[in-house]
Amino acid sequence: MQSYKPVFSVDLRAIQANFTVVRSLLSPAVAVSAVVKSDAYGLGLERVVGPLWEAGCRSFFVASMEEAIRLRRRLARADIAILEGLRNGSLEAYRERRLTPVCSTPAEVAAATLAAIPYVLNLETGFGRLGLRFDELRSLLHTNPRVPELVMSHLACADDTGNSRNRLQKDRFVGMCALLAPSTPRSLAASAGVFLGADYHFDRVRTGSALYGLNNTGLEPSPFKPVVRLSARLIDIRHVQRGEAVGYMGTFLADRPTVLGIVAIGYRHGLAWQVANRLSAEFAGRSVPVIGRVSMEYCAIDLTDIPARLARIGAFVDFISATAPPENLARAAATVAQEILIRTGGACARRYRFAPSGQHP
Known part of the structure; x- marks a missing residue:
C-alpha cells in the first residue's frame, strides 16, 4: 500500500x-x-x-x-x-x-x-x-x-x-x-x-x-551543502472556475479557470498554517504557488501552468529541496529555519541517504 x-x-x-x-x-x-x-x-x-x-x-x-x-x-x-x-x-x-x-x-x-x-x-x-x-x-x-x-x-x-x-x-x-x-x-x-x-x-x-545545511548569515553562495528534502504526494487534481474560492475562509479566489493539486501535507506535518498564499513549492521542475489556507492534513497548489501530461496523481511535490532551502519556508511562515527542521523532521517519515559504515567506538 x-x-x-x-x-x-x-x-x-x-x-x-x-x-x-x-x-x-x-x-x-x-x-x-x-x-x-x-x-x-x-x-x-x-x-x-x-x-x-x-x-x-x-x-x-x-x-x-x-x-x-x-x-x-x-x-x-x-x-x-x-x-x-x-x-x-x-x-x-x-x-x-x-x-x-x-x-x-x-x-x-x-x-x-x-x-x-x-x-x-x-x-x-x-x-x-x-x-x-x-x-x-x-x-x-x-x-x-x-x-x-x-x-x-x-x-x-x-x-x-x-x-x-x-x-x-x-x-x-x-x-x-x-x-x-x-x-x-x-x-x-x-x-x-x-x-x-x-x-x-x-x-x-x-x-x-x-x-544541517542552514545558512544563518545569508552568505551567497552558501558554503554549506543542502541536507534535507521535504516532499509530499499529489493525491488529487481538481478544477475550479474563475471567482471560486479555495480553502478555509476562501482566502484564495481564482482569477482564471484554475487546476488545483491537492497535496497530502498540512500543519500536522509541520507545514505552517501561515504559509497560505505566501509560499511556492516545486513540481515537475517548476515553481507552483501554495493557494488557500493550509489545513491539518492537506494543502492546495496551483497546477494551471503545468502541462497536463506531467500532473500525475502520486507524484511528489517538494517543499524543501536543493533549490528551495528551508529558509524559504521559514520566511513564508514568519519563523526560523531551525523550527522548520524540527517540526517537519519530527512529524514526517524520515528517509536517509548514505548509511554510515557500521559500528562506532
Missing part, C-alpha cells in the same frame, strides 16, 4: 561535508563540537552522530539527559555535554556514563564540585537566558570550585555580523574568563559565530545549524 505520509529526506554525506567545511574555516588549534540537541534538529540523533564521528567529530552537545543516554549507546567514546545541566538525572548517572553537565548556576557548580564531576561552565554575557552573571562568577570563585573542562557563552546576534552586541558579548566573555585559570578552554561561537572572525573562535566552536 502506497503511503501518503510526507517524506523528510536527510543526506548524511552532506552533513559530513558541512562538518568538514566548518573545520576548514578554523585554525587547526580550534576544536569543533557538533550540536545535536532536539533530536539533531529533527533529523534523527542516532542516524546523524555516526556519520559525524566518521567525519572526525569527537565532541557533542545535547539538550537533555535522555538525549545523552541515546547518544552514549551509539558512541561509546564520544565527549557528551548536556545543556540542561544538573537538573535531571542522578549525579551517579553523569559519572557512570561519562556525561558532562553544562552548569549555569552557582548551585550546579557546587554540586558538580562536591561530586567531583567534570562540568562545562556557562556564562551570561548578554543573551539574557542562562548562565552565571559577572557578580555570581566572582562570588563563586571565592568558594574554590572545581576547574571547569570548558567555559562557554552564547552570542545573541551572531546572524547579524555587523551588530555591535557581538563585540560587546565577546569583550564581556574575555573579561569574565580572565577571572578563571588561564588554561581553561573557552567557547563562544556557534555556527554563525564562525564568520565573525578568528577572535571569536577561541578554543572550541559549537556548530549545529551549519551541519
Whole structure:
C-alpha cells in the first residue's frame, strides 16, 4: 500500500561535508563540537552522530539527559555535554556514563564540585537566558570550585555580523574568563559565530545549524551543502472556475479557470498554517504557488501552468529541496529555519541517504 505520509529526506554525506567545511574555516588549534540537541534538529540523533564521528567529530552537545543516554549507546567514546545541566538525572548517572553537565548556576557548580564531576561552565554575557552573571562568577570563585573542562557563552546576534552586541558579548566573555585559570578552554561561537572572525573562535566552536545545511548569515553562495528534502504526494487534481474560492475562509479566489493539486501535507506535518498564499513549492521542475489556507492534513497548489501530461496523481511535490532551502519556508511562515527542521523532521517519515559504515567506538 502506497503511503501518503510526507517524506523528510536527510543526506548524511552532506552533513559530513558541512562538518568538514566548518573545520576548514578554523585554525587547526580550534576544536569543533557538533550540536545535536532536539533530536539533531529533527533529523534523527542516532542516524546523524555516526556519520559525524566518521567525519572526525569527537565532541557533542545535547539538550537533555535522555538525549545523552541515546547518544552514549551509539558512541561509546564520544565527549557528551548536556545543556540542561544538573537538573535531571542522578549525579551517579553523569559519572557512570561519562556525561558532562553544562552548569549555569552557582548551585550546579557546587554540586558538580562536591561530586567531583567534570562540568562545562556557562556564562551570561548578554543573551539574557542562562548562565552565571559577572557578580555570581566572582562570588563563586571565592568558594574554590572545581576547574571547569570548558567555559562557554552564547552570542545573541551572531546572524547579524555587523551588530555591535557581538563585540560587546565577546569583550564581556574575555573579561569574565580572565577571572578563571588561564588554561581553561573557552567557547563562544556557534555556527554563525564562525564568520565573525578568528577572535571569536577561541578554543572550541559549537556548530549545529551549519551541519544541517542552514545558512544563518545569508552568505551567497552558501558554503554549506543542502541536507534535507521535504516532499509530499499529489493525491488529487481538481478544477475550479474563475471567482471560486479555495480553502478555509476562501482566502484564495481564482482569477482564471484554475487546476488545483491537492497535496497530502498540512500543519500536522509541520507545514505552517501561515504559509497560505505566501509560499511556492516545486513540481515537475517548476515553481507552483501554495493557494488557500493550509489545513491539518492537506494543502492546495496551483497546477494551471503545468502541462497536463506531467500532473500525475502520486507524484511528489517538494517543499524543501536543493533549490528551495528551508529558509524559504521559514520566511513564508514568519519563523526560523531551525523550527522548520524540527517540526517537519519530527512529524514526517524520515528517509536517509548514505548509511554510515557500521559500528562506532
